Amino acid sequence: MARVYNFSAGPSMLPESVLRKAADEMLDYQGSGQSVMEMSHRSKVYDGIIKEAEALLREVMNIPDNYKVLFLQGGASSQFAAIPLNLSSKSGKADYVITGQWAKKAYKEGSRYCNANVVASSEDKTFSYIPKLDKSTFTPDADYFYICMNNTIYGTVYHELPDTGDVPLVADISSCILSRPMDVSKFGILYAGAQKNMAPAGLTIVIVREDLIGHAQDICPTMFNYQIHADNGSMFNTPPCYTIYIAKLVLEWIKNEVGGLDKMYELNVKKAKLLYDFLDSSEMFKGTVVPEDRSLMNVPFVTGNDELDAKFVKAATEAGFVNIKGHRSVGGMRASIYNAMPYEGVEKLVAFMKKFEEENK
Ligand SMILES: *Cc1c(COP(=O)(O)O)cnc(C)c1O
Numbered sequence: 001m002a003r004v005y006n007f008s009a010g011p012s013m014l015p016e017s018v019l020r021k022a023a024d025e026m027l028d029y030q031g032s033g034q035s036v037m038e039m040s041h042r043s044k045v046y047d048g049i050i051k052e053a054e055a056l057l058r059e060v061m062n063i064p065d066n067y068k069v070l071f072l073q074g075g076a077s078s079q080f081a082a083i084p085l086n087l088s089s090k091s092g093k094a095d096y097v098i099t100g101q102w103a104k105k106a107y108k109e110g111s112r113y114c115n116a117n118v119v120a121s122s123e124d125k126t127f128s129y130i131p132k133l134d135k136s137t138f139t140p141d142a143d144y145f146y147i148c149m150n151n152t153i154y155g156t157v158y159h160e161l162p163d164t165g166d167v168p169l170v171a172d173i174s175s176c177i178l179s180r181p182m183d184v185s186k187f188g189i190l191y192a193g194a195q196k197n198m199a200p201a202g203l204t205i206v207i208v209r210e211d212l213i214g215h216a217q218d219i220c221p222t223m224f225n226y227q228i229h230a231d232n233g234s235m236f237n238t239p240p241c242y243t244i245y246i247a248k249l250v251l252e253w254i255k256n257e258v259g260g261l262d263k264m265y266e267l268n269v270k271k272a273k274l275l276y277d278f279l280d281s282s283e284m285f286k287g288t289v290v291p292e293d294r295s296l297m298n299v300p301f302v303t304g305n306d307e308l309d310a311k312f313v314k315a316a317t318e319a320g321f322v323n324i325k326g327h328r329s330v331g332g333m334r335a336s337i338y339n340a341m342p343y344e345g346v347e348k349l350v351a352f353m354k355k356f357e358e359e360n361k
Pocket of ligand 1: 010074075076077078102148150151152172173174175193194196
């Protein structure tokens with residue numbers, strides 16, 4: 001059986017060695033006589049799995065001790081409400097930068113639970129850049145400042161963080177978690193749906209500074225309250241057990257096979273460069289993002305001709321490069337090249353694009 005190169009924005013590829021390990025352990029996890037899917041989340045053996053997953057995440061991401069790691073459900077989208085419900089109980093104000101659909105959705109949902117203010121937006125140019133921020137426009141007493149770090153649909157990323165002073169910076173890192181080293185101490189909250197770069201769907205990671213826990217609004221539902229989950233070690237109710245187990249395998253892969261996040265970053269830079277260099281030299285294919293804000297993870301591109309785009313997507317799919325159609329709001333193509341996409345996958349895609357260009361001049 002041949003595996004395809006899956007360029008989906010999410011759920012996306014997982015490392016093959018992780019899938020093999022999961023297959024090996026499917027029927028009998030380390031002599032327990034059962035699959036991780038079947039075991040009680042309160043069992044000793046499962047307790048070992050979730051503790052190890054957290055320890056690995058802390059080690060790989062270098063998470064300081066004054067941050068809690070929560071394993072939640074509800075997807076990144078649930079955090080759009082959870083963040084104001086947990087943080088916005090002081091001034092009731094929050095600042096948002098609108099850099100795409102996910103940031104916009106977070107802002108809209110946030111507006112239901114706090115006084116949400118738009119500091120800047122790049123909607124005027126289909127979110128093809130990260131707006132320059134002027135600190136004098138920030139709300140000085142905001143309860144938090146919100147950004148979407150990597151914009152999955154549009155292919156932009158912040159290369160420089162906004163200077164928010166004492167206002168906690170909250171970042172959605174769903175599509176760039178574990179793609180590079182990050183200074184966690186610069187953030188109040190980092191959170192991510194796991195299905196882009198970490199595990200299958202069903203798990204949401206929240207990394208939250210301890211002093212931001214315990215101030216939830218009265219109306220905050222119990223299941224959205226960070227305090228409840230922090231006090232119960234993410235076991236207030238049944239966690240997404242199997243997904244956490246796969247996340248553990250992915251973290252082991254990053255640590256032991258890749259060699260940590262510095263190495264992961266090197267690899268991601270090398271992969272993205274190959275594709276961007278080709279886009280910059282091609283007469284047919286063009287990247288849609290300003291060069292200085294380009295994402296390492298999501299690479300949108302177009303030919304400028306809808307029919308040719310459609311022809312390319314069809315030919316690519318037939319050749320085993322799947323899910324490369326762009327988001328409907330940008331059109332064209334998008335290659336999501338997350339951690340698990342091998343270098344060889346991008347190499348083959350570029351070779352395919354060159355050939356397509358030759359044949360369709
Ligand atoms: C995919 C994505 C989301 C939505 O995640 P869900 O887990 O489906 O709710 C939010 N933000 C970003 C940046 C994403 O890429």
